[in-house]
Amino acid sequence: MSKINLMNAELANRIAAGEVIDRPASVVKELVENSIDAKSKRIQISISEAGKKEIRVADDGTGMDRVDAELCFLRHASSKLKSIYDLRRITTMGFRGEALPSIASISNVEMTTYDGGNAPGTKVTIVPGSEPIIEDSLQRKGTIFTVRNLFFNTPARLKYLKSDMTENAAITEIVEQISLGYPEISFSLTIDGREVLKTSGHGNLLEAISEVYGIESAKKMISIEGENGFFKIIGFICEPSVSYANRYHQLSFINKRPVTIIKANAAFNAAYKDYLPPNRYPFTILFVEVDYSLIDINVHPSKKEVRISHEEKLASLIEDTAKKALFKTRPEYATPVFKKVVEVQIPSASKNVDNKPQQMSLNDVLKENSNIEILQHVEEINSKKEEIPSLILNDIEKNEAVEEKVETDFFPEKEEINVEKSFEEIINEPKTTLPELFPIGQVLKTYIVCDGEDGMYLIDQHAAAERINYEKAVRQFNSLAVETTIPLMPLIVELPSSLMLRYDRKHQEMLKSSGFITEEFTTSSLRVEEFPTVLKDDEDGVRDIIISVLKDEKMELSELKHLAIATVACKASIKANMFLTLENMKTLIQELNKCHNPANCPHGRPTVIKLSKYEIEKLFKRTGF
Ligand SMILES: Nc1ncnc2c1ncn2[C@@H]1O[C@H](COP(=O)(O)OP(=O)(O)OP(=O)(O)O)[C@@H](O)[C@H]1O
Ligand SMILES: [Mg+2]
Known part of the structure; x- marks a missing residue:
């Protein structure tokens, strides 16, 4: 006996809807895309109860005549794709003829549309399972879709929707993204009566960026x-x-x-x-x-x-x-920093005629080599040459080609930072002390050479700086009262509206307990009135932490602390690639000695290595005398 049935349209549409429409944001996306395809100049979207109660998209596009208005809810009915050849040249956002029948199979849809012609406009009302009601309607040119009670007949899907806040954020994110793609269209998005996004539609992308992300980002x-x-x-x-x-x-x-x-x-x-x-x-x-x-x-x-x-x-x-x-x-960008080893061949000084070989040779390299990385590196050396004259002069005296190698991988990788062992444990670890160290100088702009108990010590200044900053941040964030700074002018942190929508009392409290006093400023910015002192001069760090808190609803306080610590340690260590005076070296050693574990950077690499008297003598083959 044959077993195959042809599905009726209602069932086929419901199945298609499972693929096309998985949350209210998908409805918004499909309707807005249709409005774009209809050459609209203005698209107004309004949402209530995260789109579950109502999604309304009104446009001023081409509209539809009566025949199209009735056809458009049929599966595979599309004005955009006529033949198999068109499939190779799809210039519109839609082409499947699936969105409207899918939406209409899982909600109550009302559509009014008018193409500007002599015949009256059309109103179509659809309730799944019943015949559509077609009526005349009076309106301006364009189309208005109103989608109510989304997923009312697919309770499983309704149940798996996220919180209203998350669904609203997803809707906003879609509209933000589309509005950046179409700066020539004016978009407005209103959620529960509140306008959260509006673009002018002037056709200027930078203007659209500033409307979505804020003027500071656009600048x-x-x-x-x-x-x-x-x-x-x-x-x-x-x-x-x-x-x-x-x-x-x-x-x-x-x-x-x-x-x-x-x-x-x-x-x-x-x-x-x-x-x-x-x-x-x-x-x-x-x-x-x-x-x-x-x-x-x-x-x-x-x-x-x-x-x-x-x-x-x-x-x-x-x-x-x-x-x-x-x-x-x-x-x-003051200090370009490179991850990989950059080799720069500085030509022999003897080739230069004006007796300023150190400058000429570097500039020659600059002119001749168009490789950006090398150019930047040479620029860096040039800018530091006054600080390091001895290095260059010595090379010139030798009158030989100099090959300089710079290993500049100074950024700690955040995920490597040993957080399992942070906070209490680090503070309670038995303190290790360094022997008394007397700095003598710096080699390779990276290592501090010290005379010390029973030998010579080399300190990796970057690793040491990381350790110092890391422990400083741990101390700050571990103390119940985080030391905070009240800036003269509150910091205004601009955020996309989709993130701002997530900002609520819970996030405000969580940020507060870590020293961030925040308040909603506009629909796309927060005012930060106080923040942890460790983040002073680091607006990016403040913004990052706020973004992470808003993005991750489940973030715990301890994770927030870790994030802040990692951010601080990472940022601070960037500044470590620098020439140090003897005074700087002494301060660094003193600070390092205050650490509970001065011997290792947060990644576990050593900060100090020792060449004992015995090892030195062995190298010089002086042992046995
Ligand atoms: N806002 C609108 N203005 C004018 N015509 C519209 C509008 N929305 C839909 N239509 C018409 O209805 C048709 C069906 O829309 P639907 O979204 O279901 O399919 P599609 O856009 O062709 O393809 P896809 O399923 O990939 O979105 C469209 O091809 C278009 O002709
Ligand atoms: Mg479509």
């Missing part, structure tokens, strides 16, 4: 533009002084469609690698223009993924373009 953006045979890219990337602890701020669009391009993000991160510490990510907005034949959008139900031919060429275009743009910002 720190650099425009990028590049092209190769396959791809054209434009966009904005942040100055290296801005960075985030997560990838949340890396947005990309292909032919104006918001998509995730993992390789593009990786390429940006590669371009920033010499500017940002590990585990820090830039804020980037990328628009890729490419021939439609090189992309396949039809690979995922949510259309979020695309397949791109020659993706590696896109990645290298992004990396090169971003590197060039970042290089131009160099003066703003």
